[in-house]
Amino acid sequence: MSYYLHAAKFFLHNTTENGGYLEVASDGKFGEYLGEGQRPAGKIIDYTGKWIAPGLVDTHIHGLLNYDLMDNDWNEIQEMSIGLLKAGVTSWLPTTLTASFDQLNAVCKTIGEHYKEARGAKIQGIYFEGPYFTEKHKGAQNPKYFKDPDIREFRDWQGSAHGLLKKIAIAPERQGAADFTKAVVQTGTVVALGHSDATFEQAKRCVEAGATVFTHTFNGMSGLNHRALGMVGAALSMNLVDDELICDGHHVDPFAVRSLIENKTPEHIILITDCMRAGMMPCGDYVLGEFPVYVQNGMARMKAGNSLAGSILELKNAVKNVVDWNIATPEEAVLMASYVPARSSNIADVCGSILPNRDADFLVLNDDMSLSETYLNGESRYQAQAAD
Missing domain, CATH: 3.20.20.140 (Metal-dependent hydrolases)
Structure with missing residues (x-):
């Protein structure tokens, strides 16, 4: 099932956005980014106060x-x-x-x-x-x-x-x-x-x-x-x-x-x-x-x-x-x-950026730049709080 991420900051490919919503499609790919005033319908995972970065x-x-x-x-x-x-x-x-x-x-x-x-x-x-x-x-x-x-x-x-x-x-x-x-x-x-x-x-x-x-x-x-x-x-x-x-x-x-x-x-x-x-x-x-x-x-x-x-x-x-x-x-x-x-390394076509239709490999960062969570193909695979 697709969902949206809501966070304080998103490190997108060309811009860094404050607030908003980032779509993760059901196939584990990134979808569209919506600004803070464009709350989407559907499931939202709330990371208030945290930042979303590419893996x-x-x-x-x-x-x-x-x-x-x-x-x-x-x-x-x-x-x-x-x-x-x-x-x-x-x-x-x-x-x-x-x-x-x-x-x-x-x-x-x-x-x-x-x-x-x-x-x-x-x-x-x-x-x-x-x-x-x-x-x-x-x-x-x-x-x-x-x-x-x-x-x-x-x-x-x-x-x-x-x-x-x-x-x-x-x-x-x-x-x-x-x-x-x-x-x-x-x-x-x-x-x-x-x-x-x-x-x-x-x-x-x-x-x-x-x-x-x-x-x-x-x-x-x-x-x-x-x-x-x-x-x-x-x-x-x-x-x-x-x-x-x-x-x-x-x-x-x-x-x-x-x-x-x-x-x-x-x-x-x-x-x-x-x-x-x-x-x-x-x-x-x-x-x-x-x-x-x-x-x-x-x-x-x-x-x-x-x-x-x-x-x-x-x-x-x-x-x-x-x-x-x-x-x-x-x-x-x-x-x-x-x-x-x-x-x-000539691999930027498959990794390194948050872009539509790219694999949803991303991080949830705390505002001190420490790692909170790691996602792979839109699935949470590591949670720092649970492991530390």
Whole structure:
């Protein structure tokens, strides 16, 4: 049965409306929005004092609930998809780590064959973080698998994934990076740049070849100097590129977050988590890929070297953080975690916005930006009050 939502605020695709009614049709799709003075006939669910936002889209996430995509276990991936609803995420791109060709191919086959069976957050594609990186800014990636980009490998992986490989990150200084970028973007897959010590000129060459995303900006890349701009300088200054950003308060100082958002504008910032298997888990020892890590004080760190090893961030908290840090308005924060990530991964036609005839995947937020409830296809799937 169709119904209407009544709430204090609606974050629609192009406008943010105060009050009113949003239709959810019987087929689980969004219908029309009516202003406050246009009370409709029929069932109304009253969320007075609360805000309605599109479901969040996490386009860079490796693991959750002590599971990791590289375990290549569909049951675990299923549990991750369900757990993500607690983080306000209704669509996601399971993200790989650098690994062997065969390991990555096996992951592609598993997701390609099963992604439609996800019972929680919808799998809208796969993000390959690697293996075409360089060692200086390797982070938690395993350098033994690093190599130059190979379009034949990409095509094989894409075939195994049934076309679900939506984004791949590479280091611009690798041999053939620009030519690889040109070939990949012509297939409709996004090329991101990261884990790289590239010069500004090398990064620029890949951007001009079609790369459109910088991977977790500031982290895992050559820094900004006033005479050697590096990867950070390219992420700051290149037109029409989108910059991923981890806003957990550990990966990037909030004042650096502010400078990037002000420079690029929220329309080009992608809030991500880069969450690893310890997300939603207690402090302790874990594994990321083939490396032992420990989680303490809200951070995941490598046991060898103590560098950051992904995050344990939930996307709902990244949204709340940028508002609490007085860096973004609620409207901008929602945009950076829903529409922008979807558009940047070429999946904005299926998620990231409240639009008529789009799947009714949405959040009910409290006015402090905390999550109250998550809906999927018009059905309430997570209620914070009942679970907390």
